[in-house]
Amino acid sequence: MKRIIIAGGGTGGHIFPAIAIANALKQQAPDTEILFIGAQGKMEMEKVPQAGYAIQGLDIAGFNRSSLIKNISLPYKLVKSFYQVRKIVNAFQPDAAVGVGGYSSFPVLRYAQSKGIPTFIHESNSFAGKSNILLGKNATEIFVASAGMEKFFPADKLLVTGNPVRKAIIQSAMARDEAIRFFGLDPNKTTVLVVGGSLGARSINEVVASHVTDLLSLDLQMIWQTGKNGADGYKERGKPFPNIWVDAFITEMDKAYAAADLVVSRAGAMSVAELCVAGKPVIFVPYPHAAEDHQTVNAKYLVNKEAAMLVKDEEVRVKLFSTIVQLAKDKQKQHELHERISQLAVTNADEVIATEILKHLK
Structure with missing residues:
Protein backbone atom coordinates (compact mmCIF):
# COMPACT_ATOMS: atom_id res chain seq x y z
CA MET A 1 0.00 0.00 0.00
CA VAL A 165 -10.15 17.32 -16.69
CA ARG A 166 -12.96 15.99 -14.50
CA LYS A 167 -14.19 12.58 -15.67
CA ALA A 168 -17.80 13.80 -15.50
CA ILE A 169 -16.98 16.28 -18.28
CA ILE A 170 -14.94 13.81 -20.36
CA GLN A 171 -17.58 11.08 -20.15
CA SER A 172 -20.65 13.32 -20.36
CA ALA A 173 -23.32 11.80 -22.58
CA MET A 174 -26.20 14.08 -21.58
CA ALA A 175 -28.29 15.43 -24.44
CA ARG A 176 -28.51 19.22 -24.86
CA ASP A 177 -32.29 19.40 -24.32
CA GLU A 178 -32.13 17.28 -21.14
CA ALA A 179 -29.31 19.43 -19.76
CA ILE A 180 -31.23 22.65 -20.49
CA ARG A 181 -34.30 21.30 -18.68
CA PHE A 182 -32.06 20.49 -15.68
CA PHE A 183 -31.56 24.26 -15.34
CA GLY A 184 -35.27 24.95 -15.84
CA LEU A 185 -34.75 26.62 -19.20
CA ASP A 186 -36.23 26.31 -22.71
CA PRO A 187 -34.55 23.86 -25.16
CA ASN A 188 -35.80 25.98 -28.09
CA LYS A 189 -33.74 29.02 -27.13
CA THR A 190 -30.02 29.63 -27.71
CA THR A 191 -28.27 29.16 -24.37
CA VAL A 192 -25.28 31.22 -23.21
CA LEU A 193 -23.16 29.88 -20.34
CA VAL A 194 -21.28 32.58 -18.41
CA VAL A 195 -18.57 31.40 -15.98
CA GLY A 196 -16.09 33.72 -14.30
CA GLY A 197 -14.36 31.10 -12.15
CA SER A 198 -15.04 29.95 -8.59
CA LEU A 199 -14.33 33.40 -7.09
CA GLY A 200 -16.12 35.34 -9.83
CA ALA A 201 -15.19 37.86 -12.51
CA ARG A 202 -16.51 41.33 -11.71
CA SER A 203 -16.06 42.84 -15.18
CA ILE A 204 -18.00 40.00 -16.83
CA ASN A 205 -20.68 39.93 -14.13
CA GLU A 206 -21.29 43.68 -14.35
CA VAL A 207 -21.84 43.50 -18.11
CA VAL A 208 -24.25 40.58 -17.72
CA ALA A 209 -26.12 42.36 -14.90
CA SER A 210 -26.58 45.47 -17.06
CA HIS A 211 -28.00 43.47 -19.99
CA VAL A 212 -30.36 40.97 -18.33
CA THR A 213 -33.43 42.75 -19.74
CA ASP A 214 -32.01 42.62 -23.29
CA LEU A 215 -31.77 38.82 -23.32
CA LEU A 216 -35.55 38.34 -23.41
CA SER A 217 -36.08 40.58 -26.44
CA LEU A 218 -33.20 38.81 -28.23
CA ASP A 219 -34.76 35.41 -27.52
CA LEU A 220 -31.64 34.29 -25.62
CA GLN A 221 -31.30 32.55 -22.26
CA MET A 222 -28.39 32.28 -19.85
CA ILE A 223 -26.81 29.98 -17.29
CA TRP A 224 -24.87 32.42 -15.12
CA GLN A 225 -22.28 31.29 -12.59
CA THR A 226 -21.45 34.48 -10.71
CA GLY A 227 -18.66 33.11 -8.53
CA LYS A 228 -18.38 33.78 -4.80
CA ASN A 229 -17.62 37.51 -4.80
CA GLY A 230 -20.77 39.66 -4.96
CA ALA A 231 -22.95 36.62 -5.58
CA ASP A 232 -25.98 37.77 -3.57
CA GLY A 233 -26.41 40.97 -5.57
CA TYR A 234 -26.05 39.24 -8.92
CA LYS A 235 -28.52 36.53 -7.91
CA GLU A 236 -31.07 39.19 -6.96
CA ARG A 237 -30.53 40.80 -10.36
CA GLY A 238 -30.97 37.62 -12.38
CA LYS A 239 -33.60 35.59 -10.55
CA PRO A 240 -36.74 37.55 -11.60
CA PHE A 241 -36.08 36.57 -15.23
CA PRO A 242 -37.44 33.18 -16.41
CA ASN A 243 -34.74 32.92 -19.08
CA ILE A 244 -31.84 33.19 -16.58
CA TRP A 245 -30.52 30.52 -14.20
CA VAL A 246 -28.14 32.16 -11.74
CA ASP A 247 -26.09 30.97 -8.78
CA ALA A 248 -22.65 31.45 -7.22
CA PHE A 249 -21.42 28.00 -8.21
CA ILE A 250 -22.36 25.22 -10.61
CA THR A 251 -21.71 21.84 -9.01
CA GLU A 252 -22.44 19.79 -12.13
CA MET A 253 -20.42 21.56 -14.80
CA ASP A 254 -20.86 18.64 -17.20
CA LYS A 255 -24.57 19.54 -17.41
CA ALA A 256 -23.79 23.24 -17.88
CA TYR A 257 -21.45 22.50 -20.79
CA ALA A 258 -23.99 20.09 -22.31
CA ALA A 259 -26.68 22.80 -22.15
CA ALA A 260 -24.55 25.61 -23.58
CA ASP A 261 -24.56 26.69 -27.22
CA LEU A 262 -21.75 29.13 -26.45
CA VAL A 263 -19.66 30.06 -23.41
CA VAL A 264 -18.17 33.24 -21.93
CA SER A 265 -15.24 32.40 -19.66
CA ARG A 266 -12.00 33.53 -18.07
CA ALA A 267 -8.97 31.81 -19.62
CA GLY A 268 -7.48 29.96 -16.68
CA ALA A 269 -5.65 26.81 -17.69
CA MET A 270 -8.32 24.44 -16.39
CA SER A 271 -11.19 26.37 -17.97
CA VAL A 272 -9.39 26.18 -21.31
CA ALA A 273 -8.78 22.43 -20.90
CA GLU A 274 -12.42 21.75 -20.00
CA LEU A 275 -13.78 23.83 -22.88
CA CYS A 276 -11.58 21.95 -25.35
CA VAL A 277 -12.96 18.64 -24.05
CA ALA A 278 -16.54 19.95 -24.05
CA GLY A 279 -15.99 21.33 -27.56
CA LYS A 280 -17.82 24.58 -26.93
CA PRO A 281 -17.67 27.84 -28.91
CA VAL A 282 -16.14 30.27 -26.42
CA ILE A 283 -15.50 33.95 -25.93
CA PHE A 284 -12.54 34.29 -23.58
CA VAL A 285 -12.14 37.31 -21.31
CA PRO A 286 -8.67 36.77 -19.78
CA TYR A 287 -8.12 37.96 -16.22
CA PRO A 288 -5.71 40.88 -16.78
CA HIS A 289 -3.87 40.62 -13.44
CA ALA A 290 -2.81 36.98 -13.73
CA ALA A 291 0.93 36.45 -13.29
CA GLU A 292 2.82 37.26 -16.51
CA ASP A 293 -0.62 37.79 -18.11
CA HIS A 294 -0.72 34.03 -18.62
CA GLN A 295 -4.50 33.93 -19.18
CA THR A 296 -4.08 36.06 -22.31
CA VAL A 297 -1.36 33.66 -23.46
CA ASN A 298 -3.72 30.72 -22.82
CA ALA A 299 -6.53 32.37 -24.80
CA LYS A 300 -4.38 33.52 -27.70
CA TYR A 301 -3.10 29.97 -28.23
CA LEU A 302 -6.67 29.02 -29.19
CA VAL A 303 -7.52 32.29 -30.94
CA ASN A 304 -4.47 31.92 -33.20
CA LYS A 305 -5.81 28.51 -34.23
CA GLU A 306 -9.22 30.11 -34.93
CA ALA A 307 -10.63 27.88 -32.18
CA ALA A 308 -11.93 30.64 -29.87
CA MET A 309 -12.77 34.36 -29.66
CA LEU A 310 -11.26 36.92 -27.28
CA VAL A 311 -12.46 40.16 -25.68
CA LYS A 312 -9.91 42.01 -23.57
CA ASP A 313 -10.97 42.80 -20.01
CA GLU A 314 -10.56 46.56 -20.56
CA GLU A 315 -12.91 46.34 -23.56
CA VAL A 316 -15.60 44.28 -21.84
CA ARG A 317 -18.08 47.14 -21.33
CA VAL A 318 -17.93 48.16 -24.98
CA LYS A 319 -17.52 44.82 -26.79
CA LEU A 320 -18.60 41.80 -24.72
CA PHE A 321 -22.39 41.86 -25.00
CA SER A 322 -22.39 42.65 -28.73
CA THR A 323 -19.90 39.81 -29.29
CA ILE A 324 -22.15 37.42 -27.35
CA VAL A 325 -25.18 38.39 -29.46
CA GLN A 326 -23.20 38.17 -32.69
CA LEU A 327 -21.96 34.64 -31.92
CA ALA A 328 -25.37 33.53 -30.57
CA LYS A 329 -26.99 34.45 -33.91
CA ASP A 330 -24.24 32.89 -36.09
CA LYS A 331 -24.74 29.09 -36.16
CA GLN A 332 -22.04 28.64 -38.82
CA LYS A 333 -19.44 30.39 -36.63
CA GLN A 334 -20.50 28.27 -33.65
CA HIS A 335 -20.00 25.11 -35.71
CA GLU A 336 -16.55 26.20 -36.93
CA LEU A 337 -15.37 27.04 -33.40
CA HIS A 338 -16.75 23.73 -32.09
CA GLU A 339 -14.85 21.76 -34.75
CA ARG A 340 -11.54 23.52 -34.12
CA ILE A 341 -11.56 23.61 -30.31
CA SER A 342 -12.54 19.92 -30.13
CA GLN A 343 -9.31 19.01 -31.97
CA LEU A 344 -7.28 20.44 -29.04
CA ALA A 345 -8.87 18.24 -26.35
CA VAL A 346 -6.70 16.14 -24.00
CA THR A 347 -8.70 13.50 -22.13
Whole structure:
Protein backbone atom coordinates (compact mmCIF):
# COMPACT_ATOMS: atom_id res chain seq x y z
CA MET A 1 0.00 0.00 0.00
CA LYS A 2 1.30 3.44 -0.96
CA ARG A 3 0.55 6.69 0.88
CA ILE A 4 0.41 9.88 -1.16
CA ILE A 5 -0.13 13.49 -0.10
CA ILE A 6 -1.70 15.90 -2.60
CA ALA A 7 -1.18 19.55 -1.63
CA GLY A 8 -2.66 22.77 -2.98
CA GLY A 9 -5.94 24.46 -3.82
CA GLY A 10 -7.44 27.90 -3.41
CA THR A 11 -9.47 27.82 -6.62
CA GLY A 12 -11.31 25.24 -8.69
CA GLY A 13 -8.47 25.44 -11.20
CA HIS A 14 -6.21 23.73 -8.67
CA ILE A 15 -8.72 21.60 -6.76
CA PHE A 16 -10.49 19.76 -9.57
CA PRO A 17 -7.29 18.61 -11.33
CA ALA A 18 -6.00 17.43 -7.94
CA ILE A 19 -9.15 15.36 -7.40
CA ALA A 20 -8.87 13.99 -10.96
CA ILE A 21 -5.28 12.87 -10.21
CA ALA A 22 -6.39 11.29 -6.91
CA ASN A 23 -9.18 9.39 -8.67
CA ALA A 24 -6.74 8.11 -11.32
CA LEU A 25 -4.30 6.97 -8.63
CA LYS A 26 -7.08 5.08 -6.86
CA GLN A 27 -8.20 3.51 -10.12
CA GLN A 28 -4.71 2.25 -10.98
CA ALA A 29 -3.74 1.30 -7.41
CA PRO A 30 -6.95 0.90 -5.35
CA ASP A 31 -5.14 0.33 -2.04
CA THR A 32 -3.36 3.73 -2.27
CA GLU A 33 -4.10 5.94 0.73
CA ILE A 34 -4.44 9.62 -0.20
CA LEU A 35 -4.39 12.65 2.09
CA PHE A 36 -5.02 16.17 0.83
CA ILE A 37 -3.47 19.22 2.47
CA GLY A 38 -5.08 22.61 1.79
CA ALA A 39 -5.50 26.08 3.27
CA GLN A 40 -8.03 26.71 6.02
CA GLY A 41 -11.03 28.66 4.83
CA LYS A 42 -10.43 27.91 1.15
CA MET A 43 -12.81 25.97 -1.09
CA GLU A 44 -10.74 22.77 -1.01
CA MET A 45 -11.84 22.26 2.61
CA GLU A 46 -15.37 21.73 1.22
CA LYS A 47 -14.80 20.25 -2.25
CA VAL A 48 -12.24 17.57 -1.33
CA PRO A 49 -14.42 15.85 1.35
CA GLN A 50 -17.33 15.99 -1.12
CA ALA A 51 -15.14 13.95 -3.48
CA GLY A 52 -14.57 11.37 -0.74
CA TYR A 53 -11.04 12.25 0.41
CA ALA A 54 -9.58 13.29 3.76
CA ILE A 55 -8.03 16.74 4.00
CA GLN A 56 -5.98 18.62 6.60
CA GLY A 57 -5.98 22.42 6.61
CA LEU A 58 -3.02 24.74 7.17
CA ASP A 59 -3.21 28.22 8.70
CA ILE A 60 -1.63 29.86 5.68
CA ALA A 61 -2.43 32.74 3.36
CA GLY A 62 -0.93 34.41 0.32
CA PHE A 63 0.30 37.97 -0.02
CA ASN A 64 -2.64 40.41 -0.10
CA ARG A 65 -1.94 43.08 -2.72
CA SER A 66 -5.11 45.07 -2.05
CA SER A 67 -4.65 45.51 1.71
CA LEU A 68 -1.06 45.63 2.94
CA ILE A 69 -2.11 45.71 6.59
CA LYS A 70 -3.57 42.21 6.20
CA ASN A 71 -0.04 40.93 5.50
CA ILE A 72 1.23 41.71 9.02
CA SER A 73 0.47 38.18 10.19
CA LEU A 74 1.91 36.54 7.07
CA PRO A 75 5.38 35.61 8.47
CA TYR A 76 3.74 34.10 11.58
CA LYS A 77 1.31 32.07 9.44
CA LEU A 78 4.12 30.83 7.20
CA VAL A 79 6.22 29.64 10.15
CA LYS A 80 3.16 28.06 11.78
CA SER A 81 2.27 26.26 8.54
CA PHE A 82 5.73 24.64 8.41
CA TYR A 83 5.23 23.29 11.94
CA GLN A 84 1.79 21.99 10.93
CA VAL A 85 3.22 20.38 7.79
CA ARG A 86 5.98 18.66 9.75
CA LYS A 87 3.41 17.19 12.15
CA ILE A 88 1.08 16.01 9.36
CA VAL A 89 3.80 14.54 7.16
CA ASN A 90 5.56 12.75 10.03
CA ALA A 91 2.25 11.24 11.16
CA PHE A 92 1.10 10.17 7.68
CA GLN A 93 4.53 8.92 6.48
CA PRO A 94 3.86 9.45 2.74
CA ASP A 95 5.70 7.67 -0.05
CA ALA A 96 5.23 10.73 -2.27
CA ALA A 97 3.91 14.29 -2.26
CA VAL A 98 2.17 15.92 -5.22
CA GLY A 99 1.80 19.72 -5.53
CA VAL A 100 -0.91 21.22 -7.74
CA GLY A 101 -0.39 24.92 -6.95
CA GLY A 102 -1.89 27.21 -4.32
CA TYR A 103 -0.64 28.47 -0.95
CA SER A 104 -0.41 25.09 0.74
CA SER A 105 1.68 23.28 -1.87
CA PHE A 106 4.97 25.09 -1.14
CA PRO A 107 5.52 24.22 2.56
CA VAL A 108 4.35 20.63 2.00
CA LEU A 109 6.63 19.89 -0.94
CA ARG A 110 9.54 21.82 0.58
CA TYR A 111 9.36 19.72 3.76
CA ALA A 112 8.90 16.50 1.79
CA GLN A 113 12.00 17.29 -0.25
CA SER A 114 14.00 17.93 2.93
CA LYS A 115 12.99 14.43 4.09
CA GLY A 116 13.99 12.79 0.81
CA ILE A 117 10.38 11.97 -0.10
CA PRO A 118 9.73 11.90 -3.90
CA THR A 119 7.86 15.03 -4.97
CA PHE A 120 5.84 15.71 -8.10
CA ILE A 121 4.55 19.01 -9.46
CA HIS A 122 1.67 19.69 -11.80
CA GLU A 123 1.97 23.12 -13.43
CA SER A 124 -1.23 23.88 -15.33
CA ASN A 125 -0.29 27.29 -16.76
CA SER A 126 1.95 28.42 -19.58
CA PHE A 127 3.84 30.61 -17.08
CA ALA A 128 5.03 28.72 -14.02
CA GLY A 129 4.38 30.08 -10.53
CA LYS A 130 7.34 31.18 -8.42
CA SER A 131 6.74 28.49 -5.79
CA ASN A 132 6.74 25.75 -8.42
CA ILE A 133 9.93 27.14 -9.99
CA LEU A 134 11.69 26.97 -6.60
CA LEU A 135 10.35 23.47 -5.92
CA GLY A 136 11.14 22.23 -9.41
CA LYS A 137 14.89 22.11 -8.83
CA ASN A 138 14.50 19.20 -6.39
CA ALA A 139 11.32 17.62 -7.75
CA THR A 140 11.28 14.03 -8.96
CA GLU A 141 9.15 14.86 -12.02
CA ILE A 142 7.22 17.88 -13.29
CA PHE A 143 4.01 17.54 -15.29
CA VAL A 144 3.15 20.47 -17.55
CA ALA A 145 0.26 21.40 -19.81
CA SER A 146 2.26 22.49 -22.84
CA ALA A 147 5.69 22.42 -24.44
CA GLY A 148 8.30 25.15 -23.94
CA MET A 149 8.48 25.01 -20.12
CA GLU A 150 12.26 24.46 -20.07
CA LYS A 151 12.65 28.15 -19.29
CA PHE A 152 11.14 27.45 -15.86
CA PHE A 153 12.16 23.89 -15.01
CA PRO A 154 15.01 21.39 -15.57
CA ALA A 155 14.33 19.91 -19.02
CA ASP A 156 15.13 16.34 -17.95
CA LYS A 157 12.34 16.41 -15.34
CA LEU A 158 9.56 17.63 -17.63
CA LEU A 159 6.69 15.60 -19.06
CA VAL A 160 4.01 17.25 -21.19
CA THR A 161 0.72 15.69 -20.06
CA GLY A 162 -1.90 18.37 -20.63
CA ASN A 163 -4.27 19.31 -17.80
CA PRO A 164 -6.45 16.77 -15.97
CA VAL A 165 -10.15 17.32 -16.69
CA ARG A 166 -12.96 15.99 -14.50
CA LYS A 167 -14.19 12.58 -15.67
CA ALA A 168 -17.80 13.80 -15.50
CA ILE A 169 -16.98 16.28 -18.28
CA ILE A 170 -14.94 13.81 -20.36
CA GLN A 171 -17.58 11.08 -20.15
CA SER A 172 -20.65 13.32 -20.36
CA ALA A 173 -23.32 11.80 -22.58
CA MET A 174 -26.20 14.08 -21.58
CA ALA A 175 -28.29 15.43 -24.44
CA ARG A 176 -28.51 19.22 -24.86
CA ASP A 177 -32.29 19.40 -24.32
CA GLU A 178 -32.13 17.28 -21.14
CA ALA A 179 -29.31 19.43 -19.76
CA ILE A 180 -31.23 22.65 -20.49
CA ARG A 181 -34.30 21.30 -18.68
CA PHE A 182 -32.06 20.49 -15.68
CA PHE A 183 -31.56 24.26 -15.34
CA GLY A 184 -35.27 24.95 -15.84
CA LEU A 185 -34.75 26.62 -19.20
CA ASP A 186 -36.23 26.31 -22.71
CA PRO A 187 -34.55 23.86 -25.16
CA ASN A 188 -35.80 25.98 -28.09
CA LYS A 189 -33.74 29.02 -27.13
CA THR A 190 -30.02 29.63 -27.71
CA THR A 191 -28.27 29.16 -24.37
CA VAL A 192 -25.28 31.22 -23.21
CA LEU A 193 -23.16 29.88 -20.34
CA VAL A 194 -21.28 32.58 -18.41
CA VAL A 195 -18.57 31.40 -15.98
CA GLY A 196 -16.09 33.72 -14.30
CA GLY A 197 -14.36 31.10 -12.15
CA SER A 198 -15.04 29.95 -8.59
CA LEU A 199 -14.33 33.40 -7.09
CA GLY A 200 -16.12 35.34 -9.83
CA ALA A 201 -15.19 37.86 -12.51
CA ARG A 202 -16.51 41.33 -11.71
CA SER A 203 -16.06 42.84 -15.18
CA ILE A 204 -18.00 40.00 -16.83
CA ASN A 205 -20.68 39.93 -14.13
CA GLU A 206 -21.29 43.68 -14.35
CA VAL A 207 -21.84 43.50 -18.11
CA VAL A 208 -24.25 40.58 -17.72
CA ALA A 209 -26.12 42.36 -14.90
CA SER A 210 -26.58 45.47 -17.06
CA HIS A 211 -28.00 43.47 -19.99
CA VAL A 212 -30.36 40.97 -18.33
CA THR A 213 -33.43 42.75 -19.74
CA ASP A 214 -32.01 42.62 -23.29
CA LEU A 215 -31.77 38.82 -23.32
CA LEU A 216 -35.55 38.34 -23.41
CA SER A 217 -36.08 40.58 -26.44
CA LEU A 218 -33.20 38.81 -28.23
CA ASP A 219 -34.76 35.41 -27.52
CA LEU A 220 -31.64 34.29 -25.62
CA GLN A 221 -31.30 32.55 -22.26
CA MET A 222 -28.39 32.28 -19.85
CA ILE A 223 -26.81 29.98 -17.29
CA TRP A 224 -24.87 32.42 -15.12
CA GLN A 225 -22.28 31.29 -12.59
CA THR A 226 -21.45 34.48 -10.71
CA GLY A 227 -18.66 33.11 -8.53
CA LYS A 228 -18.38 33.78 -4.80
CA ASN A 229 -17.62 37.51 -4.80
CA GLY A 230 -20.77 39.66 -4.96
CA ALA A 231 -22.95 36.62 -5.58
CA ASP A 232 -25.98 37.77 -3.57
CA GLY A 233 -26.41 40.97 -5.57
CA TYR A 234 -26.05 39.24 -8.92
CA LYS A 235 -28.52 36.53 -7.91
CA GLU A 236 -31.07 39.19 -6.96
CA ARG A 237 -30.53 40.80 -10.36
CA GLY A 238 -30.97 37.62 -12.38
CA LYS A 239 -33.60 35.59 -10.55
CA PRO A 240 -36.74 37.55 -11.60
CA PHE A 241 -36.08 36.57 -15.23
CA PRO A 242 -37.44 33.18 -16.41
CA ASN A 243 -34.74 32.92 -19.08
CA ILE A 244 -31.84 33.19 -16.58
CA TRP A 245 -30.52 30.52 -14.20
CA VAL A 246 -28.14 32.16 -11.74
CA ASP A 247 -26.09 30.97 -8.78
CA ALA A 248 -22.65 31.45 -7.22
CA PHE A 249 -21.42 28.00 -8.21
CA ILE A 250 -22.36 25.22 -10.61
CA THR A 251 -21.71 21.84 -9.01
CA GLU A 252 -22.44 19.79 -12.13
CA MET A 253 -20.42 21.56 -14.80
CA ASP A 254 -20.86 18.64 -17.20
CA LYS A 255 -24.57 19.54 -17.41
CA ALA A 256 -23.79 23.24 -17.88
CA TYR A 257 -21.45 22.50 -20.79
CA ALA A 258 -23.99 20.09 -22.31
CA ALA A 259 -26.68 22.80 -22.15
CA ALA A 260 -24.55 25.61 -23.58
CA ASP A 261 -24.56 26.69 -27.22
CA LEU A 262 -21.75 29.13 -26.45
CA VAL A 263 -19.66 30.06 -23.41
CA VAL A 264 -18.17 33.24 -21.93
CA SER A 265 -15.24 32.40 -19.66
CA ARG A 266 -12.00 33.53 -18.07
CA ALA A 267 -8.97 31.81 -19.62
CA GLY A 268 -7.48 29.96 -16.68
CA ALA A 269 -5.65 26.81 -17.69
CA MET A 270 -8.32 24.44 -16.39
CA SER A 271 -11.19 26.37 -17.97
CA VAL A 272 -9.39 26.18 -21.31
CA ALA A 273 -8.78 22.43 -20.90
CA GLU A 274 -12.42 21.75 -20.00
CA LEU A 275 -13.78 23.83 -22.88
CA CYS A 276 -11.58 21.95 -25.35
CA VAL A 277 -12.96 18.64 -24.05
CA ALA A 278 -16.54 19.95 -24.05
CA GLY A 279 -15.99 21.33 -27.56
CA LYS A 280 -17.82 24.58 -26.93
CA PRO A 281 -17.67 27.84 -28.91
CA VAL A 282 -16.14 30.27 -26.42
CA ILE A 283 -15.50 33.95 -25.93
CA PHE A 284 -12.54 34.29 -23.58
CA VAL A 285 -12.14 37.31 -21.31
CA PRO A 286 -8.67 36.77 -19.78
CA TYR A 287 -8.12 37.96 -16.22
CA PRO A 288 -5.71 40.88 -16.78
CA HIS A 289 -3.87 40.62 -13.44
CA ALA A 290 -2.81 36.98 -13.73
CA ALA A 291 0.93 36.45 -13.29
CA GLU A 292 2.82 37.26 -16.51
CA ASP A 293 -0.62 37.79 -18.11
CA HIS A 294 -0.72 34.03 -18.62
CA GLN A 295 -4.50 33.93 -19.18
CA THR A 296 -4.08 36.06 -22.31
CA VAL A 297 -1.36 33.66 -23.46
CA ASN A 298 -3.72 30.72 -22.82
CA ALA A 299 -6.53 32.37 -24.80
CA LYS A 300 -4.38 33.52 -27.70
CA TYR A 301 -3.10 29.97 -28.23
CA LEU A 302 -6.67 29.02 -29.19
CA VAL A 303 -7.52 32.29 -30.94
CA ASN A 304 -4.47 31.92 -33.20
CA LYS A 305 -5.81 28.51 -34.23
CA GLU A 306 -9.22 30.11 -34.93
CA ALA A 307 -10.63 27.88 -32.18
CA ALA A 308 -11.93 30.64 -29.87
CA MET A 309 -12.77 34.36 -29.66
CA LEU A 310 -11.26 36.92 -27.28
CA VAL A 311 -12.46 40.16 -25.68
CA LYS A 312 -9.91 42.01 -23.57
CA ASP A 313 -10.97 42.80 -20.01
CA GLU A 314 -10.56 46.56 -20.56
CA GLU A 315 -12.91 46.34 -23.56
CA VAL A 316 -15.60 44.28 -21.84
CA ARG A 317 -18.08 47.14 -21.33
CA VAL A 318 -17.93 48.16 -24.98
CA LYS A 319 -17.52 44.82 -26.79
CA LEU A 320 -18.60 41.80 -24.72
CA PHE A 321 -22.39 41.86 -25.00
CA SER A 322 -22.39 42.65 -28.73
CA THR A 323 -19.90 39.81 -29.29
CA ILE A 324 -22.15 37.42 -27.35
CA VAL A 325 -25.18 38.39 -29.46
CA GLN A 326 -23.20 38.17 -32.69
CA LEU A 327 -21.96 34.64 -31.92
CA ALA A 328 -25.37 33.53 -30.57
CA LYS A 329 -26.99 34.45 -33.91
CA ASP A 330 -24.24 32.89 -36.09
CA LYS A 331 -24.74 29.09 -36.16
CA GLN A 332 -22.04 28.64 -38.82
CA LYS A 333 -19.44 30.39 -36.63
CA GLN A 334 -20.50 28.27 -33.65
CA HIS A 335 -20.00 25.11 -35.71
CA GLU A 336 -16.55 26.20 -36.93
CA LEU A 337 -15.37 27.04 -33.40
CA HIS A 338 -16.75 23.73 -32.09
CA GLU A 339 -14.85 21.76 -34.75
CA ARG A 340 -11.54 23.52 -34.12
CA ILE A 341 -11.56 23.61 -30.31
CA SER A 342 -12.54 19.92 -30.13
CA GLN A 343 -9.31 19.01 -31.97
CA LEU A 344 -7.28 20.44 -29.04
CA ALA A 345 -8.87 18.24 -26.35
CA VAL A 346 -6.70 16.14 -24.00
CA THR A 347 -8.70 13.50 -22.13
CA ASN A 348 -6.14 11.27 -20.38
CA ALA A 349 -3.81 13.67 -18.51
CA ASP A 350 -4.90 12.35 -15.09
CA GLU A 351 -4.13 8.75 -16.11
CA VAL A 352 -0.69 9.65 -17.51
CA ILE A 353 0.21 11.57 -14.34
CA ALA A 354 -0.96 8.76 -12.05
CA THR A 355 1.00 6.15 -14.05
CA GLU A 356 4.19 8.24 -13.80
CA ILE A 357 3.84 8.80 -10.05
CA LEU A 358 3.23 5.11 -9.33
CA LYS A 359 6.10 4.09 -11.64
CA HIS A 360 8.54 6.04 -9.44
CA LEU A 361 7.22 4.39 -6.27
CA LYS A 362 7.71 0.76 -7.28
